[in-house]
Amino acid sequence: MRPAAFGYLAPTKLNDVLALLDGVSESVILAGGQSIVPLLNQRKMRPALVVDINQVEELGGMTVTEQSVQFGALTRHRTLELNSSVASHLPVLAEAAGLIGDPSIRRRGTLGGSLAHAQPGAELPVAVVLLDGRLEIASTRGVRTVRAREFYQEPFGSILERDEVILAVRIDRSSERRGYAVREFSSHRHGHNIVGAAAIRLDSGGFCTHATVVIGCAGRPTLVEGAVPSVIGARNLDDCDLQAIGELAAGEHASAVTPVRSEDRPLVAMVVIAALQAAWQRSTQIMGIRS
């Protein structure tokens, strides 16, 4: 399996990348290549031009301020997984990145690439939606900021235009003192992952004041709104009907673009319940609550 012929350029300046994407209609961005090169190898993609962005300095780096953590689009999954700043501020990103492929894939694959590729069941889109991240996106028309929760449309589809490139991802630090977790079921038979992610905030008395659940399966990363109310105000997660919450999550995802197959629904329920339990446990630890 070898790619069809294509032209190749590796600009070092962002403006040159944008000009190429604008000027060459059959151009594609090459970042980590862990999703795109298999498609080139199988000739599922036959671009006229591959624009390698790995040498664009403006796309690297990680910045921590009091308000936010900002990652350049070229941040490698392995960096998210192992970096101590990520571990202390956004451990859920480290957890999500650590679920991707294996270390060799993670040394090359990038945050921007994963978000842009929008693969159903991908971990980082789910985590960034959970964290309510903001994507900074550039083209020759300028720069725009899009909320991750408004970015995804359909499997492999987002509002990213063909000639746009993700510059950076910014995560607000105001929700840092919550328990977060990502859980995943992965089977080659399914061909994609089933991912559940949860964020829980407990008050000092151990009562839940905030809960967010996101799932990734066959469609786009989906914020599960209906499951949340039954968890708010609870003192113990076991007091909630977890099975019903799980089934609701599987059902809600079914209404988001691509339905969840009936055989996948128990697995969606399972990862949601597992993520809620882990997030609750971590919030308990963060708040120093004795159960």
Added chain:
Amino acid sequence: MSIDITFDLNEEPVSLAVEPRELLGHVLRERLGVRGTHVACGQGICGACTVLINGEAMRSCLLLGVQANGCQIRTISGVADVAGSPHPLQEALKDTGAVQCGYCTAGIVLSALSYLEECPAPSRTEIEHALSGNICRCTGYTAIVDAIERYVAQSWSAPQHILETP
């Protein structure tokens, strides 16, 4: 389109002209005759194509040859020492019976050495997770993980840089 590239291959400089569509794994095997690296699935799943790029294990089937320009690349051929004595990890794999057809072995050696640079004292479970991207059809993996555990234990009793020759 033809692009001139230069890189360091197993500590020897190489220069050649490649087409952008030539994968690094194919450049190594077909243009440079370095056939210890195997290109199998072409999708990054099996790990047989693993090489070290600037010391880090990556898939050579998911890198274009042109992307190797300016890099230091080490393949399995560059793991044994200059005189051809096997690396202690290779000895351990032989001792535990972890090599049958040998097709996955190059990728496993390089994945393991790279991982141990990052995490020098892993648990058995961590070793298994680190090798989750290397498929073996023959051995059932147990002997492979045994060998890496044995190598890690040996490395700690006689500390040395992981990639140095014994």
